[in-house]
Amino acid sequence: xxxxxxxxxxxxxxxxxxxxxxxxxxxxxxxxxxxxxxxxxxxxxxxxxxxxxxxxxxxxxxxxxxxxxxxxxxxxxxxxxxxxxxxxxxxxxxxxxxxxxxxxxxxxxxxxxxxxxxxxxxxxxxxxxxxxxxxxxxxxxxxxxxxxxxxxxxxxxxxxxxxxxxxxxxxxxxxxxxxxxxxxxxxxxxxxxxxxxxxxxxxxxxxxxxxxxxxxxxxxxxxxxxxxxxxxxxxxxxxxxxxxxxxxxxxxx
Amino acid sequence: xxxxxxxxxxxxxxxxxxxxxxxxxxxxxxxxxxxxxxxxxxxxxxxxxxxxxxxxxxxxxxxxxxxxxxxxxxxxxxxxxxxxxxxxxxxxxxxxxxxxxxxxxxxxxxxxxxxxxxxxxxxxxxxxxxxxxxxxxxxxxxxxxxxxxxxxxxxxxxxxxxxxxxxxxxxxxxxxxxxxxxxxxxxxxxxxxxxxxxxxxxxxxxxxxxxxxxxxxxxxxxxxxxxxxxxxxxxxxxxxxxxxxxxxxxxxx
DNA sequence: AGACTTTACGTTGGGCGTAAGTATC
DNA sequence: GATACTTACGCCCAACGTAAAGTCT
Numbered sequence: 001x002x003x004x005x006x007x008x009x010x011x012x013x014x015x016x017x018x019x020x021x022x023x024x025x026x027x028x029x030x031x032x033x034x035x036x037x038x039x040x041x042x043x044x045x046x047x048x049x050x051x052x053x054x055x056x057x058x059x060x061x062x063x064x065x066x067x068x069x070x071x072x073x074x075x076x077x078x079x080x081x082x083x084x085x086x087x088x089x090x091x092x093x094x095x096x097x098x099x100x101x102x103x104x105x106x107x108x109x110x111x112x113x114x115x116x117x118x119x120x121x122x123x124x125x126x127x128x129x130x131x132x133x134x135x136x137x138x139x140x141x142x143x144x145x146x147x148x149x150x151x152x153x154x155x156x157x158x159x160x161x162x163x164x165x166x167x168x169x170x171x172x173x174x175x176x177x178x179x180x181x182x183x184x185x186x187x188x189x190x191x192x193x194x195x196x197x198x199x200x201x202x203x204x205x206x207x208x209x210x211x212x213x214x215x216x217x218x219x220x221x222x223x224x225x226x227x228x229x230x231x232x233x234x235x236x237x238x239x240x241x242x243x244x245x246x247x248x249x250x251x252x253x
Numbered sequence: 254x255x256x257x258x259x260x261x262x263x264x265x266x267x268x269x270x271x272x273x274x275x276x277x278x279x280x281x282x283x284x285x286x287x288x289x290x291x292x293x294x295x296x297x298x299x300x301x302x303x304x305x306x307x308x309x310x311x312x313x314x315x316x317x318x319x320x321x322x323x324x325x326x327x328x329x330x331x332x333x334x335x336x337x338x339x340x341x342x343x344x345x346x347x348x349x350x351x352x353x354x355x356x357x358x359x360x361x362x363x364x365x366x367x368x369x370x371x372x373x374x375x376x377x378x379x380x381x382x383x384x385x386x387x388x389x390x391x392x393x394x395x396x397x398x399x400x401x402x403x404x405x406x407x408x409x410x411x412x413x414x415x416x417x418x419x420x421x422x423x424x425x426x427x428x429x430x431x432x433x434x435x436x437x438x439x440x441x442x443x444x445x446x447x448x449x450x451x452x453x454x455x456x457x458x459x460x461x462x463x464x465x466x467x468x469x470x471x472x473x474x475x476x477x478x479x480x481x482x483x484x485x486x487x488x489x490x491x492x493x494x495x496x497x498x499x500x501x502x503x504x505x506x
Numbered sequence: 507a508g509a510c511t512t513t514a515c516g517t518t519g520g521g522c523g524t525a526a527g528t529a530t531c
Numbered sequence: 532g533a534t535a536c537t538t539a540c541g542c543c544c545a546a547c548g549t550a551a552a553g554t555c556t
C-alpha cells in the first residue's frame with residue numbers, strides 16, 4: 001500500500017463527499033473515485049457505503065481512518081526530523097506550555113545534558129493540548145504534557161501528580177470551602193480537559209473571574225482557591241488525578 | 254513525501270549497498286539510485302555519504318531510518334487492521350506469551366467485555382519479545398508485555414510489578430541464598446532482556462539446568478530459586494524492576 | 507582490473523483531466 | 532430535474548530497464 005491513496009482516503013472520509021475532497025486535494029473527482037476503488041480492491045474491503053447522493057464510512061473505513069492519520073502524521077514526522085537532523089546545528093525540540101513543567105524543567109534538562117550524546121535543547125512553547133500533535137507531526141521530540149491527553153502513537157512516562165486547584169471569585173458560594181468536589185462544579189467525575197473545566201466555571205451565573213491551574217505554581221489572581229477532588233464521596237480519598245507526563249515519540253537509540 | 258521512496262531508502266540504509274538493496278527490492282540499481290537522489294533533494298538533506306565503493310548513513314539518514322521504520326510499520330498496521338475490521342467477524346487480537354499475563358487475564362478480559370462496544374477477543378500466543386512488533390505491525394491490537402521492551406510507537410500502561418526469581422540448579426554456589434543480586438550473576442545493574450538473562454545463566458560453567466521466570470507463576474522445575482535484586486548494594490531496596498505492562502497501539506476512540 | 511554507483515536513453519504504465527453516463531434525492 | 536458518483540477515453544509524466552560511462556580501491 002502506498003501513502004497517496006491513504007491521503008486521498010482521509011480527505012474523502014473527512015468530507016464524506018468526493019467532490020469536496022477532490023477540491024481539497026487540488027484534483028478532480030474521477031481519479032479520486034478511481035483511487036478509492038483501487039484501494040478498496042487492494043485491501044479486499046469496502047471502505048465506503050455509497051449511493052449517488054450519500055457517502056458513509058463502513059466499520060473498516062472507520063478503522064482505516066484512525067490508522068491512516070497515524071501513518072500520515074508519522075510520515076510528516078519522518079520528514080521533519082530528518083530535515084532537522086540534517087540541519088547545520090541539530091537541536092532536540094522540547095514542547096512546553098509556559099509554566100507547564102511543574103518546576104522540573106531544570107532537573108530534566110540537566111539529566112538529559114549529562115548524556116555525552118545529548119543535543120542542544122530548543123524549547124518550543126505551545127498552548128494547552130498542542131504537545132501531542134507536535135510530537136506526532138515531528139515538530140517536537142519530547143514534551144511535558146498534562147493528563148488527560150490522547151496517547152495515540154506516543155510513549156509517555158508519568159513524572160508527577162499535582163493537586164488540582166479550583167480558583168473561584170471570593171463571592172462564589174464554594175469559595176470558603178477547604179475542599180471542592182468536581183461534582184460540585186457540575187463536572188463529570190471522569191478526567192476533564194482543562195478547557196472544559198474552564199468553560200464550565202466561566203459560564204457559571206455568579207462567576208466573575210475564574211481560572212484553573214493544574215501546574216504546581218499557585219494562581220496569582222485575587223480569587224480564593226480550594227482543593228479540588230474528583231469524586232463527591234468520599235472526597236479526596238483516591239486523590240487528584242492529573243499527573244504531568246514527560247512524553248516522547250520514540251526511545252533514543 | 255510518499256511511502257515508496259521510504260521503502261527504497263530503508264533497503265539501502267540497511268544493506269549499505271545499492272546493488273544488494275535493488276535486488277532485495279526486486280528492481281535494478283539505476284532507478285533505485287535515482288529515487289534516493291530525488292528523496293534527498295525533496296528533503297533538502299543528504300542521506301548517504303557515497304563514494305563509488307562505500308555507502309554510509311549521514312546523521313539525517315540515521316534519523317530517517319528510525320522514523321521510516323515507524324512509518325512503514327504503521328502502514329502495514331493500517332492495512333491489516335482495516336482488513337480485520339472489514340472481515341465478517343472482527344475480533345480484538347490480544348498478544349500474549351503463554352503464562353505471561355501474571356494471572357490478570359480473566360480480570361482484564363472481564364473489564365474489557367463489560368464495554369457494550371467490545372469486540373470478541375482472540376488470543377494470539379507469541380514468543381518472548383514478539384508482542385511489540387505484533388502491535389506495531391497491526392497483527393495484534395493489545396498485548397501483555399514484560400519490561401524492558403522497546404516502547405517505540407506504543408502506548409503502555411503498567412499493570413503490576415513482579416518479583417524476579419533466579420532458578421538455579423541445587424548444586425549452584427548461589428543456590429542456598431535467600432537473595433541473589435543481579436551483579437552476582439554477572440549481569441549489569443540495568444534492566445536486562447530475559448534472553449540475555451538466560452544466556453548468561455546457561456553459559457555458567459556449573460549450571461546444569463537453568464530457567465528464568467518473570468511471571469508470577471512459580472517455576473515447576475526441581476531447581477531451587479532465590480529472589481533476585483537489581484543492584485549489589487543495598488540489595489532489594491529499590492525493589493525488582495520488571496513490571497508487566499498492558500500495551501496497545503492506540504486509544505479506543 | 508574489479509566492483510559499484512551514476513548517467514543516458516528509450517519504453518511502459520499509472521495517474522490525471524475532460525466529457526459523458528447513471529442513479530438518487 | 533438537479534446533484535453527485537462513476538465510467539469512458541485520451542494524454543502525460545513518472546518510474547523502470549538496458550547499456551554504457553565514470554570512479555574509487
